Amino acid sequence: MTHLEERVAPEPGSGPAAAGGDPEAVSEVLAGLTGSVVFLRPVYGPCGEVTDFVVVAASPEAVDVGGRRGTELLGRSLLGSYPGTRGTELWKGYLTALGGTRYAGELEYLETSAGIPYRSRWSVTAAPCRGGLLVSWELLDPGERAERRLALMQRLGRMGWVDRDLTRDEVTWSEEAYSIFGRERSQGPLLLEELALLAEGEDRLLLEEEVRRLLRSGEPIDRTVRIRLPRQEVRHVRVLAETERDGHGRPVRLHGLFQDRTAAERAERQLLEQRRAVLSQQSQLAAERDLAARLQETLLPVPQQVLRLGGLTVDVAYQPVQEGLKLGGDWYSAIELPDGRALLVVGDVAGHGLDAVATMALLRFTAKGMAVTGTPLPTVLANLNTLLLHTSDRQFHTATMVMAVYEPATSRLTWVRAGHPPPLLLRDGEARFLPSPEGILLGAADAPGYRAATLDLLPGDQLLLYTDGLVEHPGEPIDEGLARLARAAEVRAGSPRFVDALVRTLQDGRERRDDTCVLHISLSD
Numbered sequence: 001m002t003h004l005e006e007r008v009a010p011e012p013g014s015g016p017a018a019a020g021g022d023p024e025a026v027s028e029v030l031a032g033l034t035g036s037v038v039f040l041r042p043v044y045g046p047c048g049e050v051t052d053f054v055v056v057a058a059s060p061e062a063v064d065v066g067g068r069r070g071t072e073l074l075g076r077s078l079l080g081s082y083p084g085t086r087g088t089e090l091w092k093g094y095l096t097a098l099g100g101t102r103y104a105g106e107l108e109y110l111e112t113s114a115g116i117p118y119r120s121r122w123s124v125t126a127a128p129c130r131g132g133l134l135v136s137w138e139l140l141d142p143g144e145r146a147e148r149r150l151a152l153m154q155r156l157g158r159m160g161w162v163d164r165d166l167t168r169d170e171v172t173w174s175e176e177a178y179s180i181f182g183r184e185r186s187q188g189p190l191l192l193e194e195l196a197l198l199a200e201g202e203d204r205l206l207l208e209e210e211v212r213r214l215l216r217s218g219e220p221i222d223r224t225v226r227i228r229l230p231r232q233e234v235r236h237v238r239v240l241a242e243t244e245r246d247g248h249g250r251p252v253r254l255h256g257l258f259q260d261r262t263a264a265e266r267a268e269r270q271l272l273e274q275r276r277a278v279l280s281q282q283s284q285l286a287a288e289r290d291l292a293a294r295l296q297e298t299l300l301p302v303p304q305q306v307l308r309l310g311g312l313t314v315d316v317a318y319q320p321v322q323e324g325l326k327l328g329g330d331w332y333s334a335i336e337l338p339d340g341r342a343l344l345v346v347g348d349v350a351g352h353g354l355d356a357v358a359t360m361a362l363l364r365f366t367a368k369g370m371a372v373t374g375t376p377l378p379t380v381l382a383n384l385n386t387l388l389l390h391t392s393d394r395q396f397h398t399a400t401m402v403m404a405v406y407e408p409a410t411s412r413l414t415w416v417r418a419g420h421p422p423p424l425l426l427r428d429g430e431a432r433f434l435p436s437p438e439g440i441l442l443g444a445a446d447a448p449g450y451r452a453a454t455l456d457l458l459p460g461d462q463l464l465l466y467t468d469g470l471v472e473h474p475g476e477p478i479d480e481g482l483a484r485l486a487r488a489a490e491v492r493a494g495s496p497r498f499v500d501a502l503v504r505t506l507q508d509g510r511e512r513r514d515d516t517c518v519l520h521i522s523l524s525d
Contacts, residue, residue: 026130027057036062038073040126040133042098050095053078053133065109065122090124097126097133107137158260162189166215166243166252180237180260182229192221192241192256200226200234207239218243218251224261236265307334308524310342311408315499315520321352321469321513329356329399330467330515331364340408343371346465346517347401348420355397362387363399363442377403377416378450381439385418388443398443402465406457411523413455413463418442421471421478424485425455426462429493431486462498463521464489469514470506 026039040053058073066081078085078094085091093103103126121140126133160177164170173189181190181198192214196207203225213219220242227237238259243251307314314334329349337343345367349359363384370380380403388399402423404415415423415434419441422433437451457463464485471481488505495501499520507516 022130023056030057030059033059034061035059035136035138036064037134037136038062039129040078040094040135042132043077050098052080053094056132065120093124094126094133094135097128100128102127106140158263160258162192162241162254162256162258164191164254164256166254177258180235180258181227182231182233192239192254195227195239198227198229200228214241214243214254215251218245218249221256224265236261309334309336310340310406311411311524312342312344312406313522313524314342314344315497317499317503317516317518317520319469319503319516321515329360330469330517331360332465332517332519333364333368334519335368337372337405339374342406342408343368344404344406344465344519344521345401346420346467346519347399348467348469348515348517349399350397359388359397359399362391363401367401367403371403371405377405377414377452381416381418381442381450382448385442385445385448389446398441400441400468404465406521411457413457414452415455416450416452418448418450419444421466421468421482424464424466424489426464426489426493427458427460429490431489433482433486457523459523461523462489462493464499464502465519465521467515467517469516470503470518472514473510474513 023039030037030039037059038055039057041056042050043052043054045051055073055076055078058070060070062073063069064073064081068076089105090107093105097103103124105124107122107124109120109122122137123140124135124137126135128134158176158180160174160180162174162177163172171189171191175185177189178185181195183190192211193208196204196211198204199207203223207221207223207225210219210221210223214221220240222238222240224236224238227235229235238261239256240259241254241256244253244255246252305316307316316332316334318330318332320330329347329351331347331349333343333345335343345364347360347363347367349356349363366387367380367384370383371377375383381401384401388397399418400420401418402415402420403417404413404423406413415437417436417439419439422436424431424433434455435453437453439450440448455463466485468478468481471485472478473481485502485506488502492498492501492505499518502520503516503518
């Protein structure tokens with residue numbers, strides 16, 4: 001709803017109750033009705049035109065297309081909840097009904113469940129009542145809709161939901177929830193407190209405490225516990241639950257999800273046993289080196305390659321300190337996104353060894369996955385930062401990163417950084433570093449701010465993304481290394497295989513103590 005001057009205007013000569021009626025009286029009437037019925041009060045603008053409708057009363061069983069129920073609907077505006085309503089046939093029907101002519105029609109609503117779009121149809125009626133509208137609606141295909149939701153849940157893998165009204169202490173389970181816990185529907189659902197009593201060993205104490213915190217302060221639950229069923233079978237069940245709160249912060253409704261992870265836990269246990277059998281035949285050091293070498297060969301591309309993607313030519317150079325094993329955390333990605341744009345990433349994980357490789361793999365594949373789905377670049381960095389901070393085993397460390405997306409239609413490069421050295425632009429024979437947007441390294445703070453910057457690439461421009469192994473040397477300020485890079489880029493600007501000549505110049509006669517990864521980017525001919 002806009003913040004223009006608005007008012008609830010009574011019809012001429014109708015008295016104060018005409019513009020919206022008596023809410024208490026209407027509420028008493030609706031409280032005795034079944035189905036979905038609400039009373040809408042019109043909101044008038046300064047010129048007397050209807051600008052919106054507000055729900056002032058609702059039947060207890062009212063459920064809108066967004067899943068909001070009963071009292072949850074009170075105070076909601078029509079356009080605030082469904083901005084696309086204005087100008088539609090439904091909106092015109094409401095105005096017609098407000099003028100005194102009853103409206104009856106159908107509404108189509110498009111929703112997406114588990115990534116699958118689904119269109120549902122509703123019958124809607126609106127009748128004038130005491131200066132407002134009495135509106136009722138009904139889903140025309142409830143059976144098909146319920147079956148579709150159940151089928152989706154089953155395909156997603158042994159999941160069931162639970163709803164609980166904490167004020168009335170009423171609990172509802174889905175069919176799959178009964179199956180997960182081996183209960184007949186005639187036995188009815190269990191409370192979370194009762195489920196906790198079925199947990200095995202220390203899982204019972206942990207779940208009991210989390211349930212108490214959930215019901216007392218609304219702290220969400222996400223825990224996998226072992227549940228013993230009536231036939232003595234033990235299942236691994238993931239329990240997720242959260243609450244809705246009232247205006248005083250008290251939990252009033254509980255929503256939860258159960259997932260049977262027994263098969264997955266069994267598979268993980270078998271994999272763990274197999275790994276232990278292999279490791280027992282080797283020394284710990286030899287096993288770690290072998291695993292790290294195979295991981296690097298799988299995760300990192302070949303040391304040098306030239307790529308053409310999204311209107312760019314990308315020349316890659318990668319030089320690990322430990323040739324053969326390549327246990328560093330430097331990495332890059334250069335791919336063409338589904339919409340034709342080019343994604344360019346260079347990252348550097350602190351340290352070396354298997355942990356650095358694991359962190360590199362986590363960042364590389366997660367960043368690529370989010371970029372492919374169209375996630376904005378600052379959001380990608382914020383999510384990666386959260387991932388490093390909250391990984392349960394905490395084997396991951398800090399990392400720096402620069403990430404860019406190139407739009408060939410506009411020749412515009414949008415980029416972000418997380419504590420990484422700035423890109424170097426070579427234009428008309430002059431080298432300069434791009435002004436760096438805000439962004440500290442990943443895994444260092446709970447709430448960092450990341451900002452994006454843009455650059456319009458021109459024909460003949462050359463851009464370098466690189467890790468600090470290209471410019472850093474022990475005992476030397478980083479500014480000296482950056483200045484040396486800029487000078488070398490200007491000198492080698494016209495060299496064949498520019499990136500190779502540049503790396504050789506910067507590393508000539510110097511001991512390397514860190515990996516080096518460089519992306520040389522230019523517009524394709």
